[in-house]
Amino acid sequence: MPLICVCSPKGGVGKTTLVANLAYCLARGGNKVLAIDCDVQNALRLHFGVPLTDGRGYVAKATESADWSQSVMSAGGNLFVLPYGDVTPQQQTDFEARMASDSHFISRGLGTLLNYPGLIVLADFPPGPGAALSAVSRMADMHLVTFLADTSSLTLLPRVENGTLFGDTDVSGSDVRYVLNQANNRRRISREVADVMARRLGDRLIASIHYDESVVEANASQQAIFDFSPASAAAFDIELLSKKVTSLLGITVGDGAVHHSPGATGF
Numbered sequence: 001m002p003l004i005c006v007c008s009p010k011g012g013v014g015k016t017t018l019v020a021n022l023a024y025c026l027a028r029g030g031n032k033v034l035a036i037d038c039d040v041q042n043a044l045r046l047h048f049g050v051p052l053t054d055g056r057g058y059v060a061k062a063t064e065s066a067d068w069s070q071s072v073m074s075a076g077g078n079l080f081v082l083p084y085g086d087v088t089p090q091q092q093t094d095f096e097a098r099m100a101s102d103s104h105f106i107s108r109g110l111g112t113l114l115n116y117p118g119l120i121v122l123a124d125f126p127p128g129p130g131a132a133l134s135a136v137s138r139m140a141d142m143h144l145v146t147f148l149a150d151t152s153s154l155t156l157l158p159r160v161e162n163g164t165l166f167g168d169t170d171v172s173g174s175d176v177r178y179v180l181n182q183a184n185n186r187r188r189i190s191r192e193v194a195d196v197m198a199r200r201l202g203d204r205l206i207a208s209i210h211y212d213e214s215v216v217e218a219n220a221s222q223q224a225i226f227d228f229s230p231a232s233a234a235a236f237d238i239e240l241l242s243k244k245v246t247s248l249l250g251i252t253v254g255d256g257a258v259h260h261s262p263g264a265t266g267f
Contacts, residue, residue, distance in 0.1 A: 001114050002249045003121045003139055005174075008146045009156040009165050011127035014181045015146045017219060018209070018238070019124040020047030024224035025242040026120055027079040031251070034072065034113060036123045037084040038132040040092055044124050045083040048075035049222050057085015058109070059095050068109040082113070099131040106135040114139065120251065134167035141249055142175045147197070149183045149190040149208075154197065175248060177206045179241065184211040206248070207241035209234055 006019045016039070023035045037044035042057060050073060058071040072082050087095070098105045107114075114121065123140075125133045137143065145160050147153035159165050160176070178201050184190040190211075198205055210233040218228035225235045246252075 001116065001119055001121065002141045002251060003114065003123065003136070004142045004144060004245065004249075005123050005125065005133065005136055005140045006144045006146060007125045007133055007165065008127050009129075009159045010147065010153055013127075013146045013148050013153070014215075015127075016044050016124050017047065017215060018144075018146055018179065018181060019122050020044060021215075021225050021234075021238050022242060022245070023079060023081075023122050024226055025238050026122075026246070027077060028226060029242065029246070030078070031120050031246075032078045032080075032116075032118055033120045033122065034080045034082060034116075036082045036110070036121060038123055038136065039084060039126040040087065041126070042084040042086060045073070045081055046222060047219070047224075048073070048079070048081045050081065050083065055086030057083040057087070059085050059087050060091050062095055062109055063098055066108050067112050069112040072113070096131050099135050103135070106132070107139060129165050129167045131167075133165070134169045137166050137169040137171050137174065140171070140174045142177060142245065143171060144177055144179055144245075146179045146181055149180050149194040149197065151189065151193060154193050157197075157200070176204065177248070178204055179206065180208040182211040183208045206244045207237060209237040209241070 006015055008015050019035055023033045027033045035044060035048070046052065056071060058068040061071065062068060068082065071085070072080050075081050113119070123136050147157070163171065178197070180194055180197060183194050194208060212232050212234035214229035214232040215225055215234050218225045221228060225232060225238065229235060
């Protein structure tokens with residue numbers, strides 16, 4: 001069971017959209033994929049066709065149930081989503097307090113899901129450090145840190161490299177990689193920042209995803225970029241990212257099951 005945390009010290013970088021499209025791409029390749037929303041905005045579900053009026057999720061019931069798997073929704077085929085859900089301020093406060101006070105709270109809640117053989121799990125987090133990212137990071141195989149090719153992202157890079165983003169969690173056992181999103185070759189500052197990031201990060205930078213208006217249009221129609229515009233630059237870039245992630249994590253697909261080396265287990 002490979003677990004990938006998709007995070008960023010900066011908001012507005014297109015992280016949730018990236019999670020959804022990467023999940024679709026991995027599922028299209030024959031993998032069984034679960035996308036988990038760890039953000040109170042509860043927006044990830046919308047990328048999987050869940051109606052805006054459907055506020056179900058795991059957080060509202062998390063303090064009552066030790067198993068959050070019953071809140072999983074099927075998005076068709078090999079793809080599943082675990083929404084954060086619509087919550088009251090008190091429910092959010094209680095949930096975050098439990099995460100802060102109980103180091104095993106998250107691992108118990110997600111335990112059934114994380115033990116499904118061969119399931120690839122993508123977890124989407126709000127920007128910056130937080131209790132959820134700190135807790136899930138302890139179990140992660142990979143962190144995909146998402147930036148834009150802009151100067152503000154460049155100034156925030158040290159917060160990731162010095163571990164500030166992950167709070168008190170040591171992520172040295174996880175593979176920390178970087179993605180530049182919405183890179184715009186037509187803008188000089190975007191090109192220059194991308195060049196600086198590439199030189200500084202080297203092979204830790206595993207993808208640069210082109211700015212593509214098709215992504216916005218796909219979001220508006222609640223479609224994956226691969227269904228809306230399969231020949232688009234963003235679709236091509238995300239497919240390359242998918243292949244890079246599976247290669248780095250040693251994931252192969254065969255005989256209808258996903259195998260993760262070492263020690264993975266299918267949903």
